[in-house]
Amino acid sequence: MKIKLFYIIVFITAYFLNSCCDCGVEPVNNPQFDCLVREATITEFNAELIRIDDEFKPGPSYSVHNFVFPAGNNLTGTFVNDERFALTGEIVVSSLNYSNNQAFKIAIFDNSPINSAMMGDILIMDVNMIDTTADLKFKGNLARITDDFLTDNANLFCDYIDFNRDLIISSIDNLSQYGRGIQGSFVPRNYTQNDISILNNLNENVTGQQGVPAAPQADINMLLDRVNNQNVAIRVSAGDMFVYRSQSGDYFVVLISDINTGTLPPQKGRVSIMFNRVN
Numbered sequence: 001m002k003i004k005l006f007y008i009i010v011f012i013t014a015y016f017l018n019s020c021c022d023c024g025v026e027p028v029n030n031p032q033f034d035c036l037v038r039e040a041t042i043t044e045f046n047a048e049l050i051r052i053d054d055e056f057k058p059g060p061s062y063s064v065h066n067f068v069f070p071a072g073n074n075l076t077g078t079f080v081n082d083e084r085f086a087l088t089g090e091i092v093v094s095s096l097n098y099s100n101n102q103a104f105k106i107a108i109f110d111n112s113p114i115n116s117a118m119m120g121d122i123l124i125m126d127v128n129m130i131d132t133t134a135d136l137k138f139k140g141n142l143a144r145i146t147d148d149f150l151t152d153n154a155n156l157f158c159d160y161i162d163f164n165r166d167l168i169i170s171s172i173d174n175l176s177q178y179g180r181g182i183q184g185s186f187v188p189r190n191y192t193q194n195d196i197s198i199l200n201n202l203n204e205n206v207t208g209q210q211g212v213p214a215a216p217q218a219d220i221n222m223l224l225d226r227v228n229n230q231n232v233a234i235r236v237s238a239g240d241m242f243v244y245r246s247q248s249g250d251y252f253v254v255l256i257s258d259i260n261t262g263t264l265p266p267q268k269g270r271v272s273i274m275f276n277r278v279n
Contacts, residue, residue, distance in 0.1 A: 035158035035276055038076045039257070042067045044124045044134075044269035047085035047111050056087070060266040066120025069246040073277065082119045085111070093117045094227040095199065099219050104206075106215045107197050108227055110189070115139055115178040116230040121246050125188060125233055127259060127269025134259045134271045135188065135233045141245040142179035142234070143171040145253070150239045152257050157274055160241075161253050168278060171243040172251055178232035184240075188233040191224055236271075243278075251279040 045066075048059030064086075065079040084091045093114045095107035112125065118139040125135040145167060149160060161168065179185050198207045198215060206212045240256045258272035 035161060036073055037154040037157060037274060037276055038070070039272065039274050040067055040077050041258075041270050041272040042079075042122060042124050044127050044271075045112055046268075047082075047089045049089040056089075061268050063268060066118055067122040067273075068120040069244075069248070069250060069252055069275070070277075071248050071250065080119045082113065091117075092199075092203075094223060094230070096219055096223045096226075098213075099216055101213060103201050104213065104215070105199050106219060106223055107199050108191055108195050108223065109197060113137075114227060114231040121244070122273075124269065124271050127261065127271065129259075129261055129269070132259050133235050133237050134256075134269065135235050136271065137188075137233050138179055138244065140247055141175035141177050142182060143175045143243045144179075144182045144184070145171055145241045145243060147183070147237070147240045149241045149255055152274070154274065157255060157276070161276060161278065168243055168253060172245075172278075175243065175245055178230070179234045179242075180229075180232045182234070184235040185232055186235065187228060187231060189231060191227050191231070193220055193224070196220055196223070244275075250277060252277055 043063040043065065044061070045063060046059065046061040047064050048062060049056040050059050064082045066082060068078045068080055070077045090109045090111045091113065092107045093110045094117065095105050097105045112123070113119070115137050116139070118137060121139050123137040125137055127134045145164070149157075151157075176182055176185075196207075196215070197205055198212055200206050200212075236256045236259075238256055238259055242254045244252050244254050246252065252275045255274040256271065257274045259270075260272075261267040261269055
């Protein structure tokens with residue numbers, strides 16, 4: 001009986017082993033550079049609100065989303081609306097408590113966030129169709145690879161990534177925060193002492209009110225230095241390519257594939273990107 005049982009087990013095992021010969025064989029790829037092309041189109045950021053009677057409504061070009069790169073290969077990325085702008089059209093982009101009086105703090109307001117205050121990875125500051133350029137803000141780290149990849153061909157995009165592995169790896173080692181200092185980077189707004197507001201401990205704007213103490217100059221200098229160092233834009237054209245490290249720590253090759261405006265009025269500015277994860 002034991003012998004029969006042994007042969008039955010051997011027969012069943014051999015059957016299943018033989019049937020696996022028909023199973024599909026997964027190709028072996030270098031996981032660091034698998035090419036899974038993704039695309040996204042991002043609208044120019046505009047937090048303009050129009051007051052009608054006692055109610056605020058969005059302006060014609062209102063759009064407050066940022067693009068967030070995907071955290072997994074099965075995702076294309078997401079758009080996150082910056083609802084901090086929903087009530088007033090501007091937010092505190094940076095603030096600092098008085099060093100000698102915790103009841104007050106100095107703050108800087110703006111109608112778009114500085115890089116460090118962004119909700120997502122990419123924000124479109126401006127689209128200029130005269131010279132077909134766009135000004136982008138990135139929250140992560142950035143390096144420019146090339147500015148002449150003049151095709152929207154996904155297959156050639158993958159070939160470029162495959163043929164330029166050493167360049168991409170080298171760029172990853174030399175990323176710049178927000179893209180500061182790379183070709184096309186600039187400070188979109190240089191905040192000054194005139195941009196400083198004073199808030200009380202209820203976050204009410206009490207600038208210029210009687211009895212409000214002046215902020216220490218050292219605090220003002222510190223805030224201005226911080227906010228100006230965290231406010232960087234990159235002027236791009238179609239064909240520009242970058243390596244980007246996202247907020248989540250993932251690395252992507254990013255191509256600016258199109259800069260355009262909408263078909264219908266008010267013809268909002270838009271930037272399209274093609275991208276691929278490289279880690």
